[in-house]
Amino acid sequence: MDVKIDNFSFGPVTLTVPVGATVTWTNRDDIPHTVVSTDDSKTFKSKVLDTDEKFSFTFSKAGTYPYFCSIHPKMTGKVIVQ
Amino acid sequence: MHPFDIKTVVFAKHAQHVVLIHFPIALFIIGVLFDFLAQWKKQRLLAATAYYNLLVAAIATIPVTGTGILAWQWELEGQKLKGILLMHLVMGCVSSVLIWMVWFIHMRTRRKHERIMPGYRLPIEAAAVVIVALTAHLGGFLSGVNGPG
Numbered sequence: 001m002d003v004k005i006d007n008f009s010f011g012p013v014t015l016t017v018p019v020g021a022t023v024t025w026t027n028r029d030d031i032p033h034t035v036v037s038t039d040d041s042k043t044f045k046s047k048v049l050d051t052d053e054k055f056s057f058t059f060s061k062a063g064t065y066p067y068f069c070s071i072h073p074k075m076t077g078k079v080i081v082q
Numbered sequence: 083m084h085p086f087d088i089k090t091v092v093f094a095k096h097a098q099h100v101v102l103i104h105f106p107i108a109l110f111i112i113g114v115l116f117d118f119l120a121q122w123k124k125q126r127l128l129a130a131t132a133y134y135n136l137l138v139a140a141i142a143t144i145p146v147t148g149t150g151i152l153a154w155q156w157e158l159e160g161q162k163l164k165g166i167l168l169m170h171l172v173m174g175c176v177s178s179v180l181i182w183m184v185w186f187i188h189m190r191t192r193r194k195h196e197r198i199m200p201g202y203r204l205p206i207e208a209a210a211v212v213i214v215a216l217t218a219h220l221g222g223f224l225s226g227v228n229g230p231g
Binding site: 032070072 | 158
């Protein structure tokens with residue numbers, strides 16, 4: 001399951017995956033971005049991703065995981081784990 | 083949002099740096115412009131205008147540098163920077179030092195009651211304007227203002 005970061009947005013914005021799935025975010029943008037979850041337990045947080053760098057996280061619990069880019073807070077996305 | 087969570091209150095969406103940065107950039111560039119005009123027209127009023135613009139520009143670098151460094155420490159948890167972010171940080175610090183240096187040259191001359199400003203300040207001011215503009219361009223690129231976003 002992949003999420004592409006490009007042109008200051010996450011694509012797809014909402015991704016639905018089964019429990020145990022690994023989601024990989026790839027920065028295809030020219031500038032750095034981060035992937036930071038905003039759920040109460042702050043489930044995942046990437047380092048700064050430069051162009052073509054990746055970040056992966058395996059979701060072991062069902063739930064909704066909203067996230068954003070901490071450098072560009074307007075960039076938001078969501079992973080729904082069922 | 084917890085009202086006593088300073089980190090969240092101050093840096094919610096950490097827009098402060100992006101807003102505040104416009105003040106020293108504008109004040110410094112216009113201050114240098116007035117100084118060049120003062121040099122050309124030999125008018126003390128223009129020189130005084132330049133001085134006060136440079137003074138406020140220098141003061142304005144303090145919150146800008148502070149919010150930039152705190153955003154790095156808090157939003158990015160102080161992780162090792164590289165690429166454009168590192169370049170922006172370094173050039174931002176250099177720009178702040180140059181703005182203070184230019185103001186200091188003006189302040190020292192005024193304090194000594196000298197009527198003629200040292201000529202060496204002009205190339206320093208010109209170089210500082212270029213570095214400030216490059217830093218601002220990088221910042222705009224990072225924030226998406228100068229990019230496709």
